[in-house]
Amino acid sequence: MDNDLGRTIKNDLINAYGVTVIPAGSRLNAEHLELIRKQKIDRFDILFADEADQAPPYQKMVNSTVDLSKELFESYRISRKIPLADIRKDVLPVIQEISRNPDIFALFHSVQGKDDYTYQHNIGVAVLSTLIGRWLEMSEAELSVLSMAATLHDIGKLKIPSELLNKPGKLTDEEFTQVKKHTVYGYEILKETTGANSRIALVALQHHERNDGKGYPLGLTDEQIDPYSKIVAVADIFHAMSSKRPYHEPMPFHMIVDQMRRGSFGALDPHIVTVFLENVVKRSVGRDVVLTDGRVGEIVYLNPHDIETPLIRIGDEYIDLSKRTELNIREISI
Template identity: 40%
Template sequence: MKDARFRQVSLVGKRVNKTIFNRYDVMLIPAFSILSKRDIDLLCRQSIQLSACDVEDAKVRALVGEAVQEIKEVFGAARQSGGLRLTTIRDKLVPLIGELSHCAKLGQALVYLEQNDDYTFRHSVGVALFSRLIGQNQGMPGKDLDELTTAAFLHDIGKIRIPDSILNKTGALSNEEFACIKRHPEYGYEIVKECSGITDRQALAVLQHHERMDGSGYPHGLRGGDIHPFGKIVAIADVFHAMISKRPYKNAVPFYQVLQEMNSDAYGKLDPGLSIAFIDRLMQTLIGNKVSLSNGGEARIVFIKREDPVRPLVESGGSYMDLSTIRDLNMVSIL
């Protein structure tokens, strides 16, 4: 017990990623609290041990926070002047995303990106990160990755021309309001085309990120082969982040359900090769992360099966569970 307490003391000053309960489901420490010596003493008395997965990586939080603030300023300046701070994106934001994409605690980045404050800007950061992961998985060279990441940051720039009363509406949109929202890819295309240094494929990513393989998307109802690869990649990243995110008017979709729905959409609306490769890459990066389960328990991801990446092998309390064979047990969220 002394050794365990010694290890726990090293966590003083760290922020917990989740709410800590005792075995009677009594809350001991709220999520995102800074651990004090008193907290550690309480945990030790309750025989609760925390691991590195239970506390945040300050570097990851700082990277996400800095990226959100930078893109917020880019959008604000564009709304005021109509111009884009492309240098800020290339010199500051793209390197930040490059660093995040190689981070060992990518699961923590997901936790910070799904929070509902500053949603528009967290969404831009999330889409940039996930687009870069897809590009890396496709073996893109560095220059192409940087171009893709820049385009992903700007995919929703057209929303600066949409009234805040529509963008921030918590109730159902009217037909007229939804039609207005659906114009943001075209507005964005107009904005980026006026910016010196934006390539044609970056502009197409902005224009086409709501197009779908089956022709059901907008603004032009394009089908598979007519959609640029950048547009297909940003579409996948856009859908994924929107689904995992908490909003004032909706809860985040359970992580497993997101993966399942994206897996299904891979055979109709989203590019199947890119979607399946993204799911596999994402799950591989989450090996070692803790997840909450649909039975109320927690487990650690141990192994990802290529043939069924959304149902990994997990470990809980020394017992291993193969979710590909336990069909009524699912992952709910990353912890």
């Protein structure tokens, strides 16, 4: 960090409450560095002005990685082998790079499923899982396994008919039972894959398990579910709900946050959900948002008692969402 003395920051640096502690455009001095340490601001959240113009074209990176992963996954249909070496060499480094994008809302937009959902979902979940892993302070070795597990979490869907995966309407009970088998298929494929860490196979099997035992395929409860599976489950839900799919449009931001908190998608790990949502929301300060009444404003302050209902400025008007319960954030602009 000391090597960054004198460099100009591109983005506002904010603390855990979403308060700007060092404004964009500042040249870092010794006092700034000490403040960064005291406020526990993550180094990878800082974008420097001299790096901004050289920032990787994330959308192009995502698109090319989706195309490559599709090609690699489809090769399984012919060879019956998962090309782990190729994924490790050509896909995982890009996932790691994309997950370091300090502008997480641009990151969310770049990995959002739109057209070729199945393969976009694999990459999107891998990027989001890696991001969550960093916020949980996992080591690089752990992140490497997590990224691979998240990339391959739905590999069992290669054995599910595409017409079921892409069906625009609601699945029948029989069809849903068939789709749920992708977890067991994925586990079996990865258990037979030479060089695959055993936890990668567990994630394929367990990413639809829930803490209360109401998930599938085995109805496992909290302590029986691998921690990596719990991380991928959170990333899987967030990506699925924020993406366009054959049977639903992207869900508004406030609804995803609220329903993840309430457990509407099943009993996800509360600690992982909290770490994910709080890190997302605290980075929203200074962003333009679209409210549910269609007005556009800027998040200027987070309520420390409920960071999901921030203070919004629209022109000269300030709106406290904690007191205006009829209003919510529909969309956060990139």
